[in-house]
Amino acid sequence: MTYDTINILHLERFRDKIQLLETRLDKGTLIIELRFHKQEIICPVCHNMHIKFHSYQYKKIIHSISTHQKSIIRFHHRKYQCKQCHKIFYEHNPISDIYENISLYTKTSILNYLKDYNHTFTSAAIHYYVSIQTVINIFDRYVEAKRRKLPIVINIDEVFISRTHAYKYACVLFDFKGRKMIDLLPTRHKHYLIKYFSRIPKSELDQVEVVVMDMWTSYKEVVHLCMPKAKIAVDSFHxxxxxxxxxxxxxxxxxxxxxxxxxxxxxxxxxxxxxxxxxxxxxxxxxxxxxxxxxxxxxxxxxxxxxxxxxxxxxxxxxxxxxxxxxxxxxxxxxxxxxxxxxxxxxxxxxxxxxxxxxxxxxxxxxxxxxxxxxxSFLVYDKRRISNGPIESVNNKIKTVIKTSNGIQSFNRLRNKIMYSINKDVPIKNK
Ligand SMILES: [Zn+2]
The missing domain is CATH 1.20.1320 (phosphoenolpyruvate carboxylase, domain 3)
Incomplete structure (x- = not known):
């Protein structure tokens, strides 16, 4: 196999390991036969070095390198047997996680794809030749958007989520200066908000200088109670x-x-x-x-x-x-x-x-x-008059995610999808 082929197949990480690499088409699916060089290995049970080759297991791993064609790695996975304790075990597989039949490359591609707020779990499944449930499992496992630290100027606004969720309106917290979503809360109800802010350290609440809002009395009461040092500004557009x-x-x-x-x-x-x-x-x-x-x-x-x-x-x-x-x-x-x-x-x-x-x-x-x-509302930060203007475009993106998500039932998942595709810098966990 040439240098180019390895790159095209997105196997460059394993270049030095490859012993066999062959491709063929089988009913429109690209099959990649792959075997690595034998490696020094010890028994995981008794740590004995006297082990012998036992057999191959041919493991099929989805490896979506193209959106036009399904492709599968047929990995020649070696089994060994310990000569001392007779335990049978596999060589290390760097392509996919244990018990999974999807390559790490494919998982990373799916996670990157989902960063676009127009992209859905369903369209990801179609693009990467996996089931919708697989996409959801990957997303749930690797994405958990944390609340961001409260900034100096907070925008607060609501967005209609749907009739099927427990609450009709979610509450958006936005960083006016940093232009990032701070958090998305399932409701704008006063008691929920008070509870939410009361879990945030006082020192963090105290450094908030202004909260910009529309004329919703509950927000005003919440800010007075939880952030007594902050000024309240109404959004002048509102x-x-x-x-x-x-x-x-x-x-x-x-x-x-x-x-x-x-x-x-x-x-x-x-x-x-x-x-x-x-x-x-x-x-x-x-x-x-x-x-x-x-x-x-x-x-x-x-x-x-x-x-x-x-x-x-x-x-x-x-x-x-x-x-x-x-x-x-x-x-x-x-x-x-x-x-x-x-x-x-x-x-x-x-x-x-x-x-x-x-x-x-x-x-x-x-x-x-x-x-x-x-x-x-006439206060100026970074030479800009404060307003809820920046949150409007975010709300439009949120509405797009909601509209295309076919009613993601779990609010937590919906929140993660929204935060992940709007902030762009939500880290991938467990990696
Ligand atoms: Zn052993």
Whole structure:
């Protein structure tokens, strides 16, 4: 056998040991006949050196070197017999673990393959010509993602896991600066979280400076209780989304007023049409809206976005006021700073709190309830304003793992798969 063949068969680790290496095809399967040189060996029972060759056992070991073809090593495994105590034993087999019929190379390949969050136990089984259960056994045996040490800035968020697990929502802990998952917990329930954090050493909890969260009161209580030295910050995107939902409601209510008047003049219909067609003007950042001529079919005209906005805001004073207040808040959110935001935040609270529309008043109440946490959301680490933004992409990956996992039943296995394929640096154990 040539140097190249040994490499192609991924047997380079055994190069010096090989006595016989032959390949053949048998019904589409590549059979690799393999025998090693005889080695000095002693009896494992009585440690006697007088031993004799007994026989070969032909052991079939799955050795998946290609995804196009099944390949099997037919290992000529020598048996010896001790001349003194008559014990029969095998020579050492470096290709596979004892009692297993899958090569160590194949196992490593499967574990590497599973690092991709798109890859599933099922697709691994197909790729490597083994059963799904074999893949699961390998994964369970070698992968156990440990909780990472708590960082200075923690993101906390929930992700929907499924209706089939004990809890619908899992809780994600994420390292804002280090961009790694700290842990995945089976639930976001308050009592579970308190128990979880109470097992973590106090010195570790004490060095957490900020916890970023959406406005979930349980998280707030847990942090107050378990990490009293940490500041809490609300995720500003979450807050803006809440405000946008309120504005959307106000727009729809306004729009529907003009729909009801069947006998109204024609231009009332136009109000309805415009508020429906250009709904996104109330949600999107104005600067992100298309800056060319926008076609308005019903008007048979092309307008610039500034004309459209002007039209939309001229329809109804309440809607206009709501829009302007939202824009003020949006501007504040984009430009304010931790040290100087108090005055403006207070003014905003006053405006919302005393607004005549109930939706905006309720947002004012939210601002009051979370005022300190909103201020803390302007904190900056590594020149980046803190937010739960980084956790969003992780949540999408988690959702992919869940969607493609066909409902991995064990939460622990699901957690390991998620942590393993998102963090990439989870060590392989027992190796
Ligand atoms: Zn012996």
């Amino acid at each position: 807050l803006i989304r809440t405000l946008n939902e309120i504005i959307k409601r106000i727009r729809i209510d306004t729009m529907n007023k003009y729909k009801q008047h069947k006998s109204a003049p024609v231009h009332d219909d136009m109000y309805y049409y415009m508020l429906k067609k250009f709904h996104y003007f109330f949600l999107k950042n104005y600067e992100d809206i298309y800056d060319g001529k926008i076609h308005i079919r019903k008007m048979q005209a092309y307008w610039h976005k500034s004309d459209i906005l002007h039209y939309l805001l001229s329809i109804n004073d309440d809607l206009k006021e709501a829009y302007m207040l939202k824009e003020w808040y949006r501007e504040f959110n984009l430009t304010a700073a931790y040290d100087t935001c108090d005055d403006e935040l207070n003014k905003l609270v006053y405006q919302f709190r005393n607004h005549k529309l109930a939706g905006l008043r309720s947002f004012g109440k939210t601002l009051i309830n979370w005022k300190d946490e909103i201020k803390n």
